[in-house]
Amino acid sequence: MEGLPQKHNFSHCCHKADFERKHCFLHNKKADVGFLPPLPTLDPEEKCQTYKNNRESFLNNYIYEVSRRNPFVFAPTLLTAAARFEEMTKTCCEEQEKANCFRTKAETFIQYLKALSSYQKNVCGALMKFGPQILKSINIAVLSQKFPKIEFKELISLLEDVSSKYDGCCEGDVVQCIHGRSKVMSHICSKQDSISSKIKECCEKKIPERGECIIYSNKDDRPNNLPLREAKFTESENVCEERDADQENFMAEFLYQYSRRHPELSTPELLRIAGVYEDLLRECCNTKNPPDCYRHAENKFNETTEKSLKIVQRECEHFQISGKDDLKYHYLINLTKLAPQLSTEELTFLGKEMVTALTTCCTLSEEFACVDNLVDLVLGELCGINENRSINPAVDHCCKTNFAFRRSCFEGLEADKTYVPPSTSQGLFTFHTDLCQAHNEELQRKKDRFLVNLVKLKPELTRVELQSLLVDFTNVVKKCCQAQGPEACFKEEVLPALFPLKSNWYSWSNKRNQNSP
Template identity: 50%
Template sequence: MKVNTGAMLSIRSIGSVILFFSLVESLTLPKAPQQKDYLNVTQKFLENNIRDVATVAFAQFIQEATYEEITGLGEQMVHHRDKCIANVQLPECSQIAIHVMQDKICGVKELSNKYRLSECCTNDTSERRLCFFQRKNVDVSFLTPFQVPDPEKGCQEFEEDQDAFLNHYIYEIARRNPFVFAPTLLSLAAHYKEVSTSCCQEENKHECFHTKVTTITNDLKDISAKQQNLCGVLRQFGPKGVKLLKVVEISQKFPKIDFKELDILLKDVPTMIDGCCEGDVVHCFHSEAKMINYICSKPDSISSKIRDCCQLTAPQRGECIMIHSENDDKPEDLSLGAKIFTEGDDVCQHLHEDKENILTEFLYEYSRQHPELPLTVLLSIGVMYEKLLERCCKTENPKECYGHGEEEFLRVTAETQAITKLECGYFQILGEEGFLNQCLLRLTKKAPQLSPQELISHSQKLAASFTKCCPLGEGQAFACVDNAVRLILGELCGINKNRTINPSVDNCCKSLPAFRSWCFNNLTADETYTPPIFLPEVFTFNITLCQKMEQQRKRRELIVNLVQQKPLSAVEQVMQVLSDFSKMMDCCETEERETCFKEEIMNRTKAVLAHHGLIYLHL
């Protein structure tokens, strides 16, 4: 990933693989007196947990690799650490961690050949990093679904060797979440250790694990979507895109923060995220620790609600502050700060002198004033403000012109909120499954090139987000829905620039995250799409359809397959076929179910589909 390459090289070329200290020293955040001790603690954590840290990196680089293969690479890193502790002057001990790890992968020829890594391994270090990054695969359907071990067996393994048990868990979640930052994964692993310790003492281990591991799994899904989205924003829109996004996030979470302190925090954010996304686990740990330590050194001026989080150690501290802590209370009279940007006399002079910073400062003021607004709405208001000034500052009376800005911002907010209210209304009428079917139908029409599995996955997430958000009440539902849709569309668009779906969808994916949902809402059926060759087995059903979960799966696949066969078919046609599909379940009530399915279902299916013009009569 090429982001501010010169700055990245100057930061990273200093670090030592095993002691890693000088990497931290190069970051721009000022040091508070108590920071040195905490950074040493972070360093000790890395040294003592090098096997787990290496497992995260290797499993994210080679998702297909077996646990034994990843363990072998991890042992090489342990050996490397021991060798460098004995003699830090060795040439290989001056390299940064990500280069050493990728050297280890490329050094095992059987491994690089087996997993088609030769192209990456023949490149120089900077191109090799990008190559490894680009082969990270968000779609992990090639992996078997991860199952938490049977509690009885798992507890036995946990008691016999906690380190090995947790390392295997780290391997499994890292390979399935290639863009989740290393500190986050190890923090979740620490939670899993706490759950295992607690549940293995319970009489009903199954219920305990089911309840508590579900919470960790849901956390992982949410965090994965957010951090993957960050990687996508950085990849597509560069440091500025990430900076604006983080201005909104940090300003909403810490509304008391002074702009100068916010600016200090923002300086290292793009390179931190770049390292975390690429898999530079050591850089990721150190840069996050430095930022979190700075925040914790200023509880009075940044946030008073993070004191408990700041008592934690690496890596739980960062996760607690940035993901789980509440937004701080909004100070009084924040509207005065925002009004300067729409009522001040010297706005155009400020624009002329520092165009980039005026947008950042405006977003800072407006975001801390409006913690209830979704991130995308605030970003779109920021873009509107920038264009407003560019237009108004060319007029004879700029102040009169940009003085109407707040009216425009409120209009956009109201329009977006109205859409959410309308969608939640549909959701209440249709229910989760009915709403999911509608999402699936609309999404398949817009992006029929996607696989049924991906279309169903995105639609399930959309329906789940409405289930979670719509009952919250109009104000909270607005931000909840909008932020969820932003992350789902980010996942659909992917991280690497070379993903193409169809011209219309690709165009939406290239638009700023603030405007993606508007773009997708306005898409119609893809008229460039050529339906695939009809496969009769796709519309073949058998006795397994009598199982509720299979029936649900087949119904969803049927929607995708129908639309992919006839993408311009009317919504009513597809919904009628679904209704007829449900009536076909009569076979499940007969004694001769197998015979019924063999003789009746196919004939009735063909007749129904042909009747609605959704497949050809020669079937």
Template identity: 70%
Template sequence: MKHVKFIGFIFFLFSLTESLALPTKPQDVDPFYATQKFIEENTVYLTIIAVAQYVQEVSFDEVETLVKVMMDYRDGCLANWTLPECSKRANEAIQDMICSSEGLPQRHNISHCCSKVDFARRLCFFYNKKAKTGFLPPFPTLDPEEKCQAYKNNNGSFLNLYMYEVARRNPFVFSPVLLTVAARFEEAATTCCEQQEKATCFQDKAAPITQYLKASSSYQGTVCGALIKFGPKVLNSINTAVFSKKFPKIGFKDLTSLLEDVSTMYELCCEGDVVQCIQGQSQVMNHICSKQDFISSKIKECCEKKMPERGDCIINTNKEDKPEDLSPREPKFTDSQNVCQERDSNQDGLLIEFTHEYSRRHNYLSTPELLRVTKVYKDLLEDCCSRENAAGCYRHAEDKFNETTEKSLAMVQQECKLFQELEKDALKLQ
């Protein structure tokens, strides 16, 4: 991967928020500086990603001009760190450059965003992103021989152009994913350009890269959509189910601490802050790797990898085996006499803990199904806690949960049967 390296620049240009402050514990230093180094080595890519995702119609020439502006900005700040503009976060600096680029806001209809400030401007840039990219020209394709010649002539420019084309067609994909895509594409180009059958090689290498990008785009788009539409509470519920079923031996206290980092990461990544997104993901992975004994026995090899492979490895690793001593049900939520009191004092906390305990005990269920069960429990308590014999009412909650999952299973089986019958009919017509 072609990099523009500059030591020290990140520490003033990409200033960190309080939650990502400089580490004070010795064991935190190495992961922190490894993340900093990774950002420094990929700053050109990160600038390209941010600009192409915010202004998808922007031309590659315009992007290259803004990259040069960023480099000039860097040089000025290296000469004098005390300049006020050198304390900006990356997102702010990039949006400033876009807005101050002569004619660019008018050409690409983002003047309304540039007239805003702070959070309002950041939100405007986010809402300017378009998931449907039919307005863009088809993804440029080259003959394998031409592709390899362009790569050999100037691999830096070739890879930057690829990053630009991918980023603007995937405006909601997080920067760590796009950097992984770029690294895998570079590896494919390096390998395939040495092969006799270049076209076949590129086809074989491209398939898993495309699949990875589509899957990441779909999931991250859904999660960010939930965050924007419903707020952090719903996102927290989703992440509770996801982490609890993947790491069923994690305790609720450790999960709560982890979720704080995860929530911060998603807020930064969904907003499109390319640098803080990497910092946020790194913090989450450091958190998980520092507590392997309490979280998972299956991530040791992942935690030994470098960025961004480490994050992908942890995300895609197999679920941890459910602890043998974990009972099928947690009586606290159905047998206790004090459930309604807990609900009245802290309903959100009670429901999150319920989601955690139910998900880790039923980690074979899908995330949407686990959230449906939580909704059933919430509605049940709303009904039961208004009755005289509340405890006698919610004591049968497990029957409601089983009924919910059985209905979902029956629906899935029906859909699968229908699909199989349609497939048979289609074969008969051939």
């Protein structure tokens, strides 16, 4: 493929070998796919005919289009997605109302792919930025909650297979990724009696479906004989000695024991608790009487969870009061002020994802874990997967300092003080007649982009001023689209509506120049 490395800026990777070469390609993988148009959608009749004429070409093209728009999705997920897509195509092509069938089934399908893509990207980002230890901690928390009756030794054995799988999947090694996933699922199914009572039916499925089934299976019930607390970590006289003997294993066991007892907590919260405990022991084990110091650890854990809970409660209250659109504008303004260096596409996507997290979770009984997990995925998207990604000093600090506490770090951020807005609007507020043809979702997307671009140009404006200008813009669109010449109307009305003082000055200046001799 002559010229390909140069075209995609990979030339320097080709001079490396083995692991270093793979690592180089991974670190230079293009994460921002905003330059690509939305996934092309054929007319339902045309789609069915294309599938009928050449099934293999049809599915290969689908995998290609989905893969390039989701560059970090694992290979097994893409294969499962292709199988689901074919199943959907077969079903809908038999229906009388093909368009309605595709529309209904595609929504669920897209949500499935988006959720897994976001999670996989977040985990790989954690691995690349913070190393294998944070990946191990994430997997301990997730697996201990899902399989609370698994023994610690068995968990550690399983983690070896899981870590190997992520190495291959995050590097983009398709063969190792598929083999690693199969090995993990075989391990789980071979020990299902001691791991989980909820996966029997999953383990009877064929290999591709088996993995998805286990991933989406319910958490197992907590063992009846499991006490509410594990005394070994807060009441033993020998905590410091046990920690010093093997700190990594000791902390892994603490996270395992705490996670299996707290199915109601999110993965980030469990990692925060583990971080608080580690810091507490570092302090306590240097005192004259360590047991007196760490005996109150549970209070520290509860305080940490209470802080996180208040953030979620505040967000859900905001959701209940504001409504979907106002909530989205709130996040679009906030995110753009925090990270104006991001592209308009990225910021509108992140704002939409924040709203999705709250609308999905704020009415559920497991509200806290759901919101905290999904918002963490949004922050993962913001921070990006590559460790060399840089946005601005404050955001970079939150993204790179502590994986577990990045949520609270972002909570404390204000508008980026290093940002210098462009001196002109650079044509961002020039509108054409296509704006009048836009309806519903497309019109909403244009309004979202307008708001983000407005914040980028005028970051000093308050939320109230920005939302007022958005209302003015909506009114201008309505007025101009009813005029005989919409483009001329936009030219005449938009800037005065947005920047009345500047526009008045332009108007006065032009008139003065016209009157000059």
